[in-house]
Amino acid sequence: MKTLCSFLQISRDMHQGNRTAISGFLLLGLSNQAEQQKVLFVLFLGMYLVTVVGNGLIILAIGLDSYLHTPMYFFLANLSFADISSTSTSVPKMLVNIQTKTQSISYESCITQMYFSIVFVVIDNFLLGVMACDRFVAICHPLNYVTVMQPRLCVSLTVIPWLLSNAVALTHTLLLLPLLFCDSNTLPHFFCDLAPLLKLSCSDTRANELVLFIMGLSVVTFPFALILFSYIRIVRAVLRISSTDGKWKAFSTCGSHLTVVLLFYGTVVVVYFFPSSTHPEDGDKIGAVLFTVVIPMMNPFIYSLRNKDMKGALRKLISRKMFLPLMPWTSEFTLSP
Secondary structure, three states: OOOHHHHHHHHHHHHOOOOOOEEEEEEOOOOOOOOHHHHHHHHHHHHHHHHHHHHHHHHHHHHOOOOOHHHHHHHHHHHHHHHHHHHHHHHHHHHHHHOOOOEEHHHHHHHHHHHHHHHHHHHHHHHHHHHHHHHHHHHHHHHHHHHHHHHHHHHHHHHHHHHHHHHHHHHHHHHHHOOOOOOOOOOOOOOHHHHHHHHHOOOOOOOHHHHHHHHHHHHHHHHHHHHHHHHHHHHHHOOOOHHHHHHHHHHHHHHHHHHHHHHHHHHHHHHHHOHHHOOOOHHHHHHHHHHHHHHHHHHHHHHOOOHHHHHHHHHOOOOOOOOEEEEEOOEEEEOOO
């Protein structure tokens, strides 16, 4: 983190030279009403703890239960880790500001926060596409599942999205560094998001808006196309199953993932699909709360309540008197659909 902040400071100085620029921002948060701050603090602290504990339990349950050492749960563990990280990028700073009654954040910390918020939103998007492909292979080609979804491929399908996510965030960050923030340094948001930062800049942001639109379109369209293709083939395969029980069992393996997909895309498309100038400030904040706080908090409940294997693993985990160290298991997949 310190290395990234130093790099941002050096890059900023190189771009701006001797021009005067602000050294930090003021985050107005979700409300400027003093009487609402305690309510927001308790509410978001509760949601943050639920998110961290819920997703943490899923990661522990998958890591400690050998029955869950399959590609589907490996991807789910990565999604849970991304959800914890996404919430941790924005909520703790907001809670600290409410508690200390300050609104300030340094320029370097703000850009760093923006960078990681982009990374975790994009990785969620890619992982949902990967998980749809996994369910497609499991349901449409069950006899070839073990052959196709080998450990090396599963690791590649997680490493590549992480690399692409960082590449997207780095592109936006490098394009933001030359921009000047002259007079106003007040962000009407609860964390440093790209859209409000572009609105605040006194420089020409048309290139940033264009890149935001093109890259946003790409990172949304490609995974969504994979999801759409996968579920069209899944529905066709399920409809060919003669027994009602067989159809229900096949659909039940996709229900949790499909629910998360609908929640995620219903929010991200509205917030990031179009240039930032078309979004009202309140819409930006509501959308950001949904995809950085609410959806990561709901994912553990969606996946655990609708999945018998996960519920069983969580019961065993909670019933343990003490947690055992989490051992590496990426090369020990059972590889069953």
